[in-house]
Amino acid sequence: MPRPTKCRWVGWDTDVTYFKPRGVPLRSLEEVGLTIEELEAIRLKDLEGLDQQSCADRMRISRPTFHRVLRAAHAKIADALTTGKAIRIGGGHHVHYGGESEGAGRAGTGEPSVGMREKAGEAGAVRIAVSAMGPGLDSQVDERFGWCTHFVICDADDPEASVESHENPALAGASGAGIAAAQFVGGLGVKVVLTGSLGPNAARVTNAAGIQGYALHAGMTVGEAIASWKAGDLPKM
Amino acid sequence: MNYQLAVVSGKGGTGKTTVAAAFADLAGAVVMADCDVEAPNLHLVLPHETLQARDFSGNHVATIERDACIDCGACESVCRFGAVHSQDGEYGIDSATCEGCGACTYVCPQDAVTLEPLRTGTLMLSQAAGGVFAHAELALAADGSGKLVTQVRQLASGEARASGRNVIIDGAPGMGCVVISTITGCQAVLAVTEPTQSGWHDLERVLNVTEHFRIASFVAVNKWDISPEMTEEIERRCAERGVRVVGRIPWDPAVAEAMARQLPVTRVGGPAADAIRAIWADISAQRPRQLPLKEV
């Protein structure tokens, strides 16, 4: 039985990583994350006009998988355009094959490039995630980690300018919300988590990701929680 | 952190709901949650008005788009739950058996299989005398009752946080998925048992679960006078494993009468109500903290 290859090969790179609606302050924006391979799928299909099989071949994935990636990309962009969300580009699972040549070898050729999310992580500032009941720094914190509705994420040195809000994707799963949430914030380059408590499963993930947890109390806003953490008032988990 | 107490039983029909409803009455301002989503009963003795009800899709189910399907059978070969079947060479999915894992979507060469959300129950928030009340009803023969229980817990916790109140949970029988979802994150569990061989057998299993998840547990023996010998036996065995028996509730016709009048037993009175009142005084004075989690 054929097994689709799931690592996506991407033939270009971009410096542009963020689009936002004009006139809306970043801190009150929700955003959607478009992965590099989703952008590549759109580029090949919609810009270069290749047929699906050729696109799939370029990315070294099966046609159904390509179709899935493309559909996800279209849905995300449609969501952002119609509901006024920002688009963040980066992350995903891809290998850069360094050129347009279709003949790049299946393995061993082309330098795998670093994904966008690692680049973001290198920026120096410590990224903090706070479990919250809504988007933005003024939302109430949520003591639940896996089951919070939103993660508010920012850089420690300038929360105001760097704040972004994500819906918690772990809510969609059948189980293991803490695991999925920890993996999600880890994938966004977060190194510090402020939340009520971490279950044993979530703690295993945060440990592996090198994320340190700090315990906050209910009744704070996200902004207040970050200020307390900076002042050293939140206990380590 | 809001205090959450779950009433469970292991064996069914031991009087869990009777005790939980009485606790709700005694606690005054409190948030209630009925986590027995397969056969909910608490709403029958808590006069209430439903404020909101919404469908809940706790699961996904694979569906095959007939137009795209080439009946190659790849999906059937990878499904470990026997949910793919073929009739006259045409493949289809049995939604009741499908676990929603998506293995079939990975192998379909036509991309004809997709995962769609499946309604698995109704989630409700109601207003009762002492406060709001979260409950649910599982769709008939649906999977994912554990997830629906988690939703009830979510709803109750949210209300509890907003109002600064504690939560009392009426649990489900058994010791599997639904019970695990019921007790996770609770500060204490009260296991209601009856003095029978089956009652002890099931109590022991549910205590193994609460211990596994390191949640402080107490036991109450209901209808203890059916077998004073077995009651003593249960008390002795609980003491051996370091679990405190917080009370004995006598068999009392007022329990059935209260149920028929759709009232908590404490509103009718009698020896059972008195015993439950004493148990509540004991437990609510304790506020035991969750035991520290094991290093994992």
Add this chain to the structure above:
Amino acid sequence: MRLAILSGKGGTGKTTVAVNLAVAFASARATVYADYDVEEPNGFIFLQPQIVSTRVVTSTYPVIGEECEPCGVCSAACTSHALAEVGGRVLVFPEICHGCGTCTLACPRGAIREKARPIGELRSGTARDGLACSEGILREGETLATTVIQRLREFAERDAGRGAQGSIVIADCPPGSSCEVMHAAEGSDLALLVAEPTAFGLHDLGLAVRLARHLELPAAIFVNKDDGSGFIDRYATQAGLPIVGRLPFDLEIARVTARGALLMDDRRYADTFIELAAAVSGLAGRSRTA
């Protein structure tokens, strides 16, 4: 012939009816009793069978091999969140894995192998009059009750076979109305619904009736702890369902079952189950030929 004993509500006396009915049948024909209440199986407490075989029920979980170059595909594929790709490696959480194998299919490097993990046990043996008994037991802390139920069905009923001439299978089902009950009850010839005449009992009997109709099983009602109120009788008339037996409300019965003794061994109650056996085999036989 296969009888599913259902109740909706727990503690109505489902197991009491199932074990005594099984004993009533066993003296006359080849009978199999199977306890599908894998979370809290109690039938063996009463039947005390001589255990002749046990079998471990397993599920699988992924083990990540050295070929893995963490790409996150497996964790994205897992709808149970039993895998997490983080910090340059993949973590596995066996206790929440459903054993679906999707990660193995998804891994682009073929780096995932699967290992078996015990989640429960099946036991079978023989009680008096050659009554064949089986039960499934879910391990504490495990959630895959459905898997244990499905394995038990193969294990308990394959040989006992509904095919064998005149043999009967008594399936003691779990309480509730979920898919677990469905897996235990489907394909039976009759659903015997055990109900008690209380407000809770009546409400949950309604659930059991809906489940039986959903599974297209003919149904009959057994009234337990009958207090003469006619509570269940009125419902049964309305729903058009026959009442095939009843046990009175009697603290003496509660004491007998509390000890783990069989009502079939008590002259006062044995006839109830012998008559019940005749009534249900008549009904089930009719539904099979219909």
